[in-house]
Amino acid sequence: MKKILVTGGLGYIGSHTVVELQNKGYEVVVIDNLSNSKLEVKKRIERITGKPFELLVGDVNDPNVLEQLFSKSSFDGVIHFAAFKAVGESVDFPIKYYQNNVSGLITLLAAMDKYETKNLIFSSSCTVYGTVKDLPVNENSPIQEAESPYGTTKILCEEILQDYVKHKPLNVILLRYFNPVGAHPSSEIGELPLGVPNNLVPFITQTAAGIREKITVFGNDYNTIDGTCVRDYIHVVDLADAHVKALEFAESMSTSIDVFNIGTGNGNTVLEVIKAFEQANEMKLNYQIGARRAGDVEQIWADTTKVSNVLGWNARYNLNDMMKHAWKWQENLENN
C-alpha cells in the first residue's frame, strides 16, 4: 500500500484530500500544527472512511519534527497543504507569511531530499496569474506580480520548485486552485473559518445561519454581466480528487515538473452565487452592495483543457451542489 504524507491534512482542502486518498487505498500520515484546524477533524475523517490514520501534531517548519516523521516512514509522496492563506492577513503580516509558507517548503524539501522521497504535489493558487486579459486562463498565461504577500509566497514557492528539480531528482506537480467551496456531502467535514470569514461562501452560510447580519457585495461596478466579480468556484471534493489524480500521474511523468489549473472552467458572478445559494436552499439572503475590496481581480476562470486531457480529471459537482453542501455543513456545525 502506498504511503503518503499530507501536510496540513486536518485543514479544509487537506481533510477532504485525506478522505479521497484513503478511499483510493492509500495509507495516509498527517502532520498539522492545528493553526487553522481542529483535532476533532481527525475523528470526523475516520468516521467517513472507517480507516484510522497516523497524525503528528507539529509544524513543517521544524526540521526535528520532519526528521521524526521521515526517519520512521518511507513515503511514496507528499501533498503539501500546510501554509497560511488569508490574503488580507498577509498584507498586515508579510514576514509571518514568508516564514511559514516559503521556509516551510524549504524545510520540507530538505527532509524529502535526505530520505529520497520522489513525488511532491504542491498547493498553489490562481492568484499567481493576477489580473488576466485573455480568459479563460491557461497554464501558459504569464505569472504576474502578486496583489498580496500571500500571492507572492505562492509565486516564490513555484519558482523554488521550478529551480530545484533542475538539480535534484524529484517529481513535482503544481496545482493552481481556483475558488474552493462547499463541503463533504456527509457534512462531517467542511470549511472552519476562524473569526469573521474573508471568503464569500462561508460569509453566505454564516449569514444564512444568522451569525452575520448581512452580506456585503464588494462592488457592482465591474465590467461583468451584472457588475460583480467573476470567479471559478470549485467543489472541495472535486479539488481533493484532483490531488489523487495528480499523485497517480506524478509517478509516471516524463518531465520533472508540471502545472495544472484546477477549476471547473465556468465563471460565476458574486450575485449569481448568492442567487444559486437562495435557490438551492430555498431561502432569501440579506445582502447589500458595498465598495470594491482592494486587491480583487475583476474576473478569472480556468481553462481546464490540460488537466482534463493529461490527468483525465473533470469537476463533477455544479454550483447548486456546492451551495447545498455548504449549507448542510453550516447547519451541522450549528447543531453540534
Ligand code: WQD
Ligand atoms: C470571491 C468574490 C469578492 C466576500 C481568495 C484567495 C485565493 C483563494 C480563494 C487560497 C470576490 C467577493 C467576498 C464578501 C464579497 N484562497 N466577496 N463579499 O478573493 O477570489 O480568492 O480565496 O488559495 O487565493 O485570493 O475569494 O471568496 O474572498 O472572494 O463580495 O463578503 O466574492 O470581492 O469577488 P477570492 P473570496
